[in-house]
Amino acid sequence: MTASPAPAAAALTARAQEVSSRIVDDILKLVRQETSSYDLPGLATGLDLLRELTVERLGRPDHEHRYPGGECGDTLTLTYAGTGTGADAGGGHVLLVGHYDTVWPTGTLAGWEQLMPSDDGRDRLSGPGIFDMKTGLAQGIWALKLARESGAPLPTVTFLFNGDEEIGSLSSRPVIEEVAQKADVTLVLEPTAHGAVKTSRKGTGIFQVTATGVEAHAGLAPQDGASAITALSEFVVAAAKVAAPDRGTTINTGLFRGGSAINVVAGQATAGVDIRVSSEAEQARVDEELDAIKVSDPRVRIDIDHAWNRPPMTLNAASAPLLALAREVAREQGRDSLPDTAVGGASDANFVAALGLPVLCGMGAVGDGAHAQGEFIYPDTVPTQTGLVAGVLGRLAKPLRG
Known part of the structure; x- marks a missing residue:
């Protein structure tokens, strides 16, 4: 495995802490725009909002393409050129995948309590889709922003936002597979499993x-x-x-x-x-x-x-070095460990793993309650998770080698 000089993960996390309120504001903007998998007008508005938010934080992309979803939400790719160096003189290429559709019917937001009472002394933020997975979307955008501000060499980063994951990625699957094969690694911004990344899925x-x-x-x-x-x-x-x-x-x-x-x-x-x-x-x-x-x-x-x-997803040989790199970044953050786990749910990472490509899933929110009334995140984990993704991006200015 090779790595370019990268900003210290601890410094990136500290910077994420300084701007955590702004990241949370962006999370809530996304949550307040309802995006049921079956509401095409809502999905279109939600994707427009997500694009505007990305451009506001990162500037106009070097390349973008919107793939019509037909009866499903559209898929959008936004690519930001990197500054790293590699075998092709273009440095590494990282794909960040996240879905903006949710399982919640339009109208669910009305009456949903945003600030939840806590039985463990920690604040909780709730809302339809906040855990699965609008927090991951905002954290991914901010991760690239903070990594760029650090001045370190960075890979080319492509965001892929799809609006049909909750109903099987019927329209977006071929786009995910095509774009993943052009990238060196894929990070899926789905929520964590109580802080653990997901390396096996059914x-x-x-x-x-x-x-x-x-x-x-x-x-x-x-x-x-x-x-x-x-x-x-x-x-x-x-x-x-x-x-x-x-x-x-x-x-x-x-x-x-x-x-x-x-x-x-x-x-x-x-x-x-x-x-x-x-x-x-x-x-x-x-x-x-x-x-x-x-x-x-x-x-x-x-x-x-x-x-x-x-298809079932397991930790393939290509993904093992990526997991090791993420754990190095977590140690730099001061974490004791970055556990990985197997879960019963599936995600778009299954498609990438089935191609034999390096992928890590569950790089997003820490919280609980996916697909359940009252799903929530712990806002105090937003800086750590944002810093983790930023730190991994900083290590991938050159293509990952196992």
């Missing part, structure tokens, strides 16, 4: 299961009908038994719809099934066992859309 499947039965009058001729709802209920119960938590495999049916009227034997029903696996072997097993499920009424047809969304 793969995810978003399956749509459709049952097609036979409609009939529920009172006059129920025997002529074949209930899609009954059959799909049988399928859902059987599918839950395919889960193997001891192997890291979970199966959750989160959506169930069907029928046309209360007095009609249902002719169709659908279920949305969330599947998490920790290995490709488990992915294959789940596919096979779900396909083998039989329902009691042979007149009902079951169709399964095996939509595997993200």
Whole structure:
């Protein structure tokens, strides 16, 4: 591993402490613009705000491109040329990835308490998307700002902001994969796991299961009908038994719809099934066992859309030197350690890791409650996390070598 002269991480963190109130202000600006994954106008406004904030803090980028998302939020890349030196005379290239969409429906912000009571003596800030992951977005922008102000050589940095991560990165995945292959390393600004970076994530499947039965009058001729709802209920119960938590495999049916009227034997029903696996072997097993499920009424047809969304992520050989570098920076900050962990959730880091490229995830907020009412951050950790990312950028003026 090679490293360019870099500003001391402790100095960067101290500077982040001096401007922490401004960073928090930017976090709250982003939170106050609601960006539900399903609200295209809100997403467009949110991305415009995010771009304006980036340009305000860093100036106009050397290159930018907005990729239309269609039925999803757009993806935006902003590239700032580096000052480092390397094999190609252009120095290193770091990709910072963050999504601006949230799971929260538009209107959730009204009545949401921003300052939360604390049971541990620490202030907490709350808001829809503050933890997952608008704090990470603001911290990433400020990390580059502080690293640039230090005067040290820096890599080229590309920000990639996508508006569909919470619904599977359906539009942005090819952009992420393309841009990641042009960068030396990728840092994903998702929230930490209680301060730990995330080096292993489960793969995810978003399956749509459709049952097609036979409609009939529920009172006059129920025997002529074949209930899609009954059959799909049988399928859902059987599918839950395919889960193997001891192997890291979970199966959750989160959506169930069907029928046309209360007095009609249902002719169709659908279920949305969330599947998490920790290995490709488990992915294959789940596919096979779900396909083998039989329902009691042979007149009902079951169709399964095996939509595997993200591959499992592990700490690959390319990412190990990046983790070691981040730990060096954390030690310079005065931290005792920078732990890494495996988590059940997936992120856009899964795509990058599957390509065999160096990536670290969970470089963002410290807090808790992702996807839960009352998600929060600890604002006293904002300087440390911002300084960590700034310090890593300062070490990557030359391409990382393992």
